[in-house]
Each structure stands twice: as C-alpha cells, then as structure tokens.
Amino acid sequence: MLNAQKPDLTQLPSSYQLIRSTIIAAxxxxxxxxxxxxxxxxxxxPTGIGRVLGLTEMGEIKKELSEEAExxxxxxxxxxxxxxxxKNNQSNLFHHIFNFLSISANAQEHITKQDNIELIIxxxxxxxxxxxxxxxxxxxxxxxxxxxxINYDLHGHGSGNSQTYEKGRGSKSSKGEFVAAxxxxxxxxxxxxxxxxxxxxxxxxxxxxxxxx
Amino acid sequence: xxxxxxxxxxxxxxxxxxxxxxxAHNVTEGDAGYIQEIWxxxxxxxxxxxAKHMVTGYDHILFLFGVIFFLYKFKDIAIYVSIxxxxxxxxxxxxxxxxxxxxxYIVDAIIGLSVVYKALDNLxxxxxxxxxxxxxKLATLIFGFIHGTGLATKILDYKIAxxxxxxxxxxxxVGVEIGQIIALVVILILMGFWRRxxxxxxxxxxxxxxxxxLGFILMGLQIxxxxxxx
Numbered sequence: 001m002l003n004a005q006k007p008d009l010t011q012l013p014s015s016y017q018l019i020r021s022t023i024i025a026a027x028x029x030x031x032x033x034x035x036x037x038x039x040x041x042x043x044x045x046p047t048g049i050g051r052v053l054g055l056t057e058m059g060e061i062k063k064e065l066s067e068e069a070e071x072x073x074x075x076x077x078x079x080x081x082x083x084x085x086x087k088n089n090q091s092n093l094f095h096h097i098f099n100f101l102s103i104s105a106n107a108q109e110h111i112t113k114q115d116n117i118e119l120i121i122x123x124x125x126x127x128x129x130x131x132x133x134x135x136x137x138x139x140x141x142x143x144x145x146x147x148x149x150i151n152y153d154l155h156g157h158g159s160g161n162s163q164t165y166e167k168g169r170g171s172k173s174s175k176g177e178f179v180a181a182x183x184x185x186x187x188x189x190x191x192x193x194x195x196x197x198x199x200x201x202x203x204x205x206x207x208x209x210x211x212x213x
Numbered sequence: 214x215x216x217x218x219x220x221x222x223x224x225x226x227x228x229x230x231x232x233x234x235x236x237a238h239n240v241t242e243g244d245a246g247y248i249q250e251i252w253x254x255x256x257x258x259x260x261x262x263x264a265k266h267m268v269t270g271y272d273h274i275l276f277l278f279g280v281i282f283f284l285y286k287f288k289d290i291a292i293y294v295s296i297x298x299x300x301x302x303x304x305x306x307x308x309x310x311x312x313x314x315x316x317x318y319i320v321d322a323i324i325g326l327s328v329v330y331k332a333l334d335n336l337x338x339x340x341x342x343x344x345x346x347x348x349x350k351l352a353t354l355i356f357g358f359i360h361g362t363g364l365a366t367k368i369l370d371y372k373i374a375x376x377x378x379x380x381x382x383x384x385x386x387v388g389v390e391i392g393q394i395i396a397l398v399v400i401l402i403l404m405g406f407w408r409r410x411x412x413x414x415x416x417x418x419x420x421x422x423x424x425x426x427l428g429f430i431l432m433g434l435q436i437x438x439x440x441x442x443x
Binding site for chain 2: 002003004008009011012017018022061062149151170193
C-alpha cells in the first residue's frame with residue numbers, strides 16, 4: 001500500500017510535452033553554462049555576460065586562490081626536500097653560522113623597537129610584510145589604508161606552525177596587538193581588491209628581532 | 214651557562230627561519246575563499262552561489278524529490294514547494310542574522326532523517342503502523358525549518374562581510390529558490406517520463422525504499438562526522 005493514487009494518464013504530461021521540455025531544458029542548460037557557470041567557476045567568459053554580472057570576477061578570484069594554494073603546497077614540498085638536503089650537506093653550515101651571527105646580534109637588544117613603513121599596492125596585487133619574532137614577543141600595531149579599502153591577513157608561520165591573528169577585508173584601518181605564538185615570521189599579507197592604488201601605512205612597536213620584507 | 218642556552222636557542226631559530234623561507238598565507242580556496250575576499254553588495258554572485266548550493270546539495274534535492282513524488286497536479290506541487298521554501302527561508306535568514314550556528318553534523322543528520330521520514334510517508338508506513346496519516350504539509354514546514362538551519366550554518370561558515378550582508382543574504386536566498394526551481398524542473402521532466410510507464414507504481418515502492426536507504430546513509434555519514442570531528 002502506498003500513500004498515493006496511481007497517476008491518471010490524463011493528469012500526466014504527454015510524451016510530446018515531455019520531449020519538448022527535455023529539449024528546452026538542455027538548451028537552457030547550455031546557455032546558463034556558457035553565460036553564468038563557466039565565468040563563475042573558471043573565469044571562462046566567451047560572451048562577456050559573466051563580466052557584466054560580476055561572475056567572472058568570482059572565477060578569477062577562485063582561480064587565483066587555487067594557484068596560490070598550489071604554490072604554497074609546492075613550497076612546502078621544496079622546504080621538506082631542503083631540510084633533507086641540509087641534513088646531508090655540510091656546506092650549509094656556513095649559512096647557519098651566518099644566520100646565527102646576524103640573529104644573535106639582533107637578539108642582544110631586547111628593548112622596544114619602533115618602525116614605520118609605507119607600501120603602495122596596485123589593484124589585484126598583493127604584498128607581504130613580516131617581523132621575525134620569538135615566541136612570547138609582543139607587538140602593538142596600527143595599519144591604515146589610503147586610496148581604497150584593503151584585505152589583510154595578520155598571521156605567523158615558522159617552526160612548523162602557522163596561525164592567523166586577525167583577518168580583515170574592505171578595511172580602512174586596524175589597531176591592536178599580538179603575541180607571537182611561536183618562533184618565526186609574523187606579519188601581514190595584504191591584497192588590494194579595490195579599484196585604485198592603495199597606500200598602506202604600518203606602524204609597529206614592541207619586541208621583535210628584525211623586519212623581513 | 215644561561216647565556217649559552219640562549220645562544221643555542223637563537224642558533225636553532227636562525228636555522229629554522231632560514232629553512233622556512235617565504236610562505237604566502239593560509240589560503241581558503243573555492244567559494245568560501247571568494248566570499249572571504251570580497252565586501253559590499255554583490256547581488257548576482259550571491260544569487261549564483263545560493264542556486265549552486267541548492268542544485269549541488271543532494272540532501273535538499275532528495276527531500277524535494279520525496280515531497281513531490283506523488284504530487285501530480287501543478288497546484289499541489291506549487292503549494293508544497295512554497296511551504297518548504299517558506300520554512301527554509303525563515304530559519305536561514307534568521308539563523309544568519311542572529312548567528313544561530315547549530316552544529317552542522319547534527320543538523321545534516323536531521324536532514325537525512327527528513328529524507329527517511331518522507332520516504333516512509335510515501336510508502337504509507339505511518340498509516341499501516343499507527344493507523345493515521347501525519348499532516349504532510351506540517352511535516353514539510355518543520356523539515357523546511359531544519360533545512361534552513363542547515364543552510365544558515367553553512368552560510369555562517371562562509372564568513373560573509375558585514376558590509377552588504379543583508380542584501381547579499383537576500384540574494385543568496387533568492388538564488389536558493391531559483392536553484393530549487395531548476396532542480397524541480399529537472400526532477401519533474403524525468404518523473405514525467407517515469408510516471409507514464411505502466412509499472413510506475415511497482416517502481417514507486419522500490420524507489421522510496423532506495424530513498425530511505427540514502428537518507429540513512431546521510432544520517433550515518435553525519436553522525437560519524439560528528440564524533441570524528443569533535
């Protein structure tokens with residue numbers, strides 16, 4: 001027993017209607033695929049309609065993000081290989097000693113530092129600005145965007161860790177402080193998704209070893 | 214002695230910093246990545262994402278399929294689909310605005326249950342077992358609320374910018390309804406062919422059992438997910 005009546009053929013669409021519907025559905029699907037889905041997913045926009053609707057931009061951003069993620073994965077891979085190489089390669093000792101000298105020289109001064117920097121970022125471009133910090137070191141910061149709104153990701157990575165402290169998009173300014181959660185590089189990744197050049201001013205003060213651009 | 218330890222630590226760090234050369238940032242890919250890069254009103258992109266979510270969301274489609282399985286008249290289909298749409302729009306909008314982020318696994322498990330419920334309803338199990346027919350419109354509404362809560366949970370995960378949130382959300386909702394109509398059209402065309410077959414009613418029994426089976430799989434998947442990702 002089913003919770004229904006057997007359909008009456010007169011209630012159902014005719015074969016002719018169904019075939020016509022199928023053809024209409026297939027044609028509509030092709031049109032939507034070309035004008036909407038391909039621009040939004042792959043930034044392929046033969047008609048230019050996707051651009052007008054703002055969907056091609058979506059496709060471009062997604063493509064860009066997946067390329068960035070892919071580049072990151074490759075970098076991770078290379079890093080692992082590099083570590084293996086280092087283990088087998090004594091000549092790298094020179095670099096270690098060099099780094100050791102430069103960092104320990106910086107580390108001598110545990111006093112509060114202060115820096116001011118300006119970056120000009122073109123539309124669609126990105127920039128990164130980092131501080132080399134030890135775990136527990138604290139920095140106060142103020143960032144300001146002029147000429148447009150900026151996206152940023154305040155994060156750190158190093159010693160096998162990575163962490164985001166603060167994220168912002170369409171931001172004009174941001175102020176705060178963060179404590180390095182581990183030894184490594186901590187700072188900002190900026191991206192200009194606005195239409196004009198943006199001048200980003202970063203002011204930092206606190207404990208850190210050096211600036212890495 | 215203490216100084217030596219310090220120097221040793223700095224030596225280690227210098228090696229690490231040297232090895233861990235430039236790394237971009239933690240990239241979020243796909244639709245969520247796109248949403249996290251933008252702010253302000255984007256009507257068409259959010260409508261598109263809403264429609265995409267619905268068309269590619271097999272749980273919603275399965276439930277919709279169950280709801281219209283035995284609805285032959287256009288008017289009945291319109292009524293039930295509107296009830297479902299009203300249900301999920303309400304909880305989706307309120308859920309996002311007030312931040313009712315329920316646990317996605319639990320909500321999705323209940324959505325799986327909604328598929329099982331509807332399949333049993335179609336099979337006439339409630340009349341056989343309990344001797345009465347639970348109100349089908351009410352069930353569609355209640356499960357509509359649950360499906361909307363699931364949508365809200367996923368939208369909250371997208372972290373849409375505050376700037377332009379309401380308009381973007383309404384666009385997403387419009388997209389969900391457009392996606393639902395697209396899915397419905399495809400289902401109705403396919404079912405149109407199927408219903409004309411002389412043994413449709415024999416198929417109908419098996420089809421609803423398969424639907425129930427898929428509903429159980431969804432439930433199992435989500436419940437396991439809840440415990441694995443706790």
